[in-house]
Amino acid sequence: MFPHEPKHADATGAQEIDRLSSQEIDDAKLARMGKRPVLKRNFGLWSILGFSCTILITWEGIVVLFLQAYENGGLAGAVYGFIFVWVGVASTFVVLSELASMAPTSGGQYHWCSMLAPRSAMKIISYLTGWLTVIGWQATFATSCYLCGTLIQGLIALTHSNYQPQNWHGTLLFWAVAVFSLIINIVGGNLLPRFEGLILVLHILGFFAILVPLVVMSDHGDAHEVFTNFLNLGGFPSQGLSFFVGMVGCIFAFAGGDAAVHMSEEITNASTAVPASIMLSVLINGSLGFGMLLAMLFCLGDIELALQSPTGYPFMSIFLQATGSVVGTAVMCSIITTMGISTSVGMLATTSRQFWSFARDRGIPGWRLWSQVHGQNRVPVYSVLLTMCIACLLALINIGSSVAFNDLVAMSISGLYLSYMVVAGLLLYRRSTGAIGHIRNGDSELVNTVGGKLVWGPFHCRGIWGILINACALVYMSIAVFFSFWPPSWAVVVDTMNFSVVGTMGVVLLSLVYYFLRARRIYDGPIVETA
Numbered sequence: 001m002f003p004h005e006p007k008h009a010d011a012t013g014a015q016e017i018d019r020l021s022s023q024e025i026d027d028a029k030l031a032r033m034g035k036r037p038v039l040k041r042n043f044g045l046w047s048i049l050g051f052s053c054t055i056l057i058t059w060e061g062i063v064v065l066f067l068q069a070y071e072n073g074g075l076a077g078a079v080y081g082f083i084f085v086w087v088g089v090a091s092t093f094v095v096l097s098e099l100a101s102m103a104p105t106s107g108g109q110y111h112w113c114s115m116l117a118p119r120s121a122m123k124i125i126s127y128l129t130g131w132l133t134v135i136g137w138q139a140t141f142a143t144s145c146y147l148c149g150t151l152i153q154g155l156i157a158l159t160h161s162n163y164q165p166q167n168w169h170g171t172l173l174f175w176a177v178a179v180f181s182l183i184i185n186i187v188g189g190n191l192l193p194r195f196e197g198l199i200l201v202l203h204i205l206g207f208f209a210i211l212v213p214l215v216v217m218s219d220h221g222d223a224h225e226v227f228t229n230f231l232n233l234g235g236f237p238s239q240g241l242s243f244f245v246g247m248v249g250c251i252f253a254f255a256g257g258d259a260a261v262h263m264s265e266e267i268t269n270a271s272t273a274v275p276a277s278i279m280l281s282v283l284i285n286g287s288l289g290f291g292m293l294l295a296m297l298f299c300l301g302d303i304e305l306a307l308q309s310p311t312g313y314p315f316m317s318i319f320l321q322a323t324g325s326v327v328g329t330a331v332m333c334s335i336i337t338t339m340g341i342s343t344s345v346g347m348l349a350t351t352s353r354q355f356w357s358f359a360r361d362r363g364i365p366g367w368r369l370w371s372q373v374h375g376q377n378r379v380p381v382y383s384v385l386l387t388m389c390i391a392c393l394l395a396l397i398n399i400g401s402s403v404a405f406n407d408l409v410a411m412s413i414s415g416l417y418l419s420y421m422v423v424a425g426l427l428l429y430r431r432s433t434g435a436i437g438h439i440r441n442g443d444s445e446l447v448n449t450v451g452g453k454l455v456w457g458p459f460h461c462r463g464i465w466g467i468l469i470n471a472c473a474l475v476y477m478s479i480a481v482f483f484s485f486w487p488p489s490w491a492v493v494v495d496t497m498n499f500s501v502v503g504t505m506g507v508v509l510l511s512l513v514y515y516f517l518r519a520r521r522i523y524d525g526p527i528v529e530t531a
Helices: 011-032 045-056 058-071 074-102 109-116 122-159 167-187 191-217 223-228 239-246 248-253 260-266 270-298 303-307 314-323 326-360 381-400 402-432 463-484 500-522
Strands: none
Touching: 011 270, 045 191, 045 260, 045 270, 045 326, 058 074, 058 191, 058 239, 058 248, 058 270, 058 314, 058 326, 074 109, 074 223, 074 239, 074 248, 074 260, 074 270, 074 402, 074 463, 109 122, 109 402, 122 167, 122 314, 122 326, 122 381, 122 402, 122 500, 167 191, 167 326, 167 381, 191 270, 191 314, 191 326, 223 270, 239 248, 239 463, 248 402, 248 463, 260 270, 260 326, 303 314, 314 326, 326 381, 402 463, 402 500
16 A cells, blocks of 8 residues: 555555556656657556467467478478477567567667667667568568458358459458458557457467367377478478478467567556566467477378368368368367457557657658547557558559568568567677666666666566577577578479568668658657657
């Protein structure tokens, strides 16, 4: 009980005082980083944990994308590739958690660059990192909606044998998912946190709803084959090269670790809740994902039949072979599709908040418009609308070529991981030189922003362990980015060419043009705002 609180205050009053006190503490921390509290803090630990877990949806992603690991790596390659990625992602998430604990702002990577980079290079490094994050999240949201649209098409093909899927059908379904995500985000308030908490329950219960019938009803493969059988169906010169190319599916299944970071200004006790949600999400999703991967590999059935599935997704055929029931398979696939649609809701929130924050600091053309916040629930409506419109325009690519649209998957990996690499490299340099101190009670000066001193947050890996984890994260991210640009087969034709490097570098070059024409005169990193 607080000293000023009346002794006869009821439980509701005490809770209200605690809540207001927590918000005041969060706002004070934000002010020390030079930012005014603009958004409403509706998320607690449970809801932001649901948000983080359901952005990753690793076990669902493994089911949908396991074919890539199977073709390049085989059964054993899929197992060991997942373990490699899980360890690498865990080390990367430790670094993100440390940075989020130091500076829990919606800006995320570009803000961290501005506080860690040398002053002489701060502007350009922070600016480019901001655009890499924009590329990564815009591509990730569009990819999520695209996968949901094609999953719905797969369900229709599963239940109606005379259905002939067309690319434009997928685009229309894409738009439907985007509009649903828009509605949840525009309403704002307590709806989004409650929605994410509910989806976390479905995420966990849905895992068992699929795992149990799959394992119980299907014929099981041989353990020796699962753990020792490698494949190189992409025709690469070596099995090792094939293995690393096949890991891209697993990497994408863990994409979006910084999602909670960009919601920081809407979370109570963000400096501890965000790191906790990030680390718990990699533990929960990694465990569920590995369990589901093993179940899929042991219960493959006739893999050649699965590869020829008219649904476009081999996992639907695997489920059908296991259950022998179209209705049962449709229910199982509907769980995964529902989770995908729910993920798109969170991805729109994250993408729009990062875009809004970068606009707030004048890194985006038309920043005055995109940085506005509206309504009683204080939602950046214009940024939400623009994000949805960009995704819907990208969906038009699918009408002409689904191959071209598939490169967005790789762009989401390259954009996000390149932004992680920049901040991880700067953090490793700063921690190795002892440039980061500890906060002292009673201090009110600026910290962890341009011109402020660097201090660790509550989540911090001390000493040599922090340096080793940081270094391991950089090695893993370098591998992930490098192989995200590779095609799925050695003999490259138009249908298998990976154009993501063109898309990523193209946006970077355009952002550089804007920087030298205008942004270098108005962008100075995160603006220190006054109350």
